[in-house]
Amino acid sequence: MLPSPGPAYVLHTRPYRDSSALVDLLTLESGLQRAVWRGARGQRRKLSPQPFVPLLVSFTGRSELKTLTQAEVAGRFALLQGQTLFSGLYLNELLVRLLVAGDPQPILFAAYQLALEQLAGGASVEPILRRFEWQLLDNLGYGFSLTEDAGGQPIEPHQRYVWHASDGLQPLFQPVSPDAGLSGAALLAMAADDWSAAGTLRTAKLLMRQALGVHLGDRPLVSRSLFARRPPSSRGDLQ
Template sequence: MEWSGRGVVLTTRKHGETDIILEVMTQNHGRHLGLVRGGRSKRHRPVLQPGNELALTWKARLSDHLGQFKIEPETLRAGDLMTSGVGLAGVQHLAFLLRLLPERHPYPRLFEALTVVLDHLDAADTAGALLIRFELELLSDLGMGLDLTACAATGSREELCYVSPRSARAVSREAGRPYHDKLLPLPSFLLEGERQAGSELTWADITQGFELTGFFLDRHVNDHDLRQGGTRALLLNALEKRYRADYPWNF
């Protein structure tokens, strides 16, 4: 068995004295593990850092074996990511989220979303918005997608500002007014065409977005780390610090 393609490094772990087991998110083969011979060498270590994108060739005698990777560097982001609290926390949280998916199942849209997020972790408002959209895409691939296109009660596409916690569908301002306290806020930047060019997201927008995705992740994903905060809490703390530094007038 053999295939070649692109992959983003998620994690590595030691295997013996010189080798590593590499976990990557690939374009056409989903989340995939394989052995890298000599992965702990001085030549390989800088390449096998989380967030870096590699050209991969995987080989195994049988399809269900661990197999071995041959690697070549393509896009080396790790150096920049390690200089930023948002970068470090972001790549850790993305790896955690992707581990919720079954191995070796292709998620091409999620792979492309991953590379976009990793390329924009240097700006707090852009990073926050993209990470929220990534979580929405993940929920969709897990079979728990939100429908934010029209009001669940009236079918209207105007003034959508809530999400029903029961149906995971958008609700308009008028239809949701009597149930305001029981509905989840829907930040307008998640609606098509709602964000004005050049406008900045407030920290309230970002926190509402993470509260929305967090509610449905918490409901459907039975994971202790997610429920106790874990990588998500570290990411939110890093984003808030960066946001306060870059956009103090939004607090």
């Protein structure tokens, strides 16, 4: 008996053999799942793998690479264009690079779904990206406190901090400039999910770049380079 189909999104696809595709999917039940989508590029295909389209899918196979046996659209897809499109591709690439195949991530699945809805709905892009980056780190076990420093002391709004991969935030007692390090007030605003101050977004961008960089390694993100090719007036601030 074949398993019941479950919710999923296509994160990445590449050609495979004559008419098939290798797809990376974010699934509700098993997290990142890699599969062969047979006939995905054939002339008689009913559905092709497209990002941001909610699907119901099922698989067969015991190896890490499964075979897709069923796929159907399960709702309205997120229409992303321009800055929101590249932002969505950035989220997809983060998930492909950082998730372990077969590890269920239901909270991240819900966070990803919400992020797509917010991007498609015209919400401000930066808070969506920063919030998702933090949720990704936290759910993968890479999170750290935004309200206490490495010594267990409360983060002070007027103090500057530095982040270390080994133990988190540490006070910066002799900053070389007033803007050096990370603002304590911005860190507390991040913890409260308050993105109203521009300084919070700047601090969050710097902190997330540092924290994600530890786990992404030296290989650059393709989505970031695509975004950088846009005219300066339309780039916004992906990351």
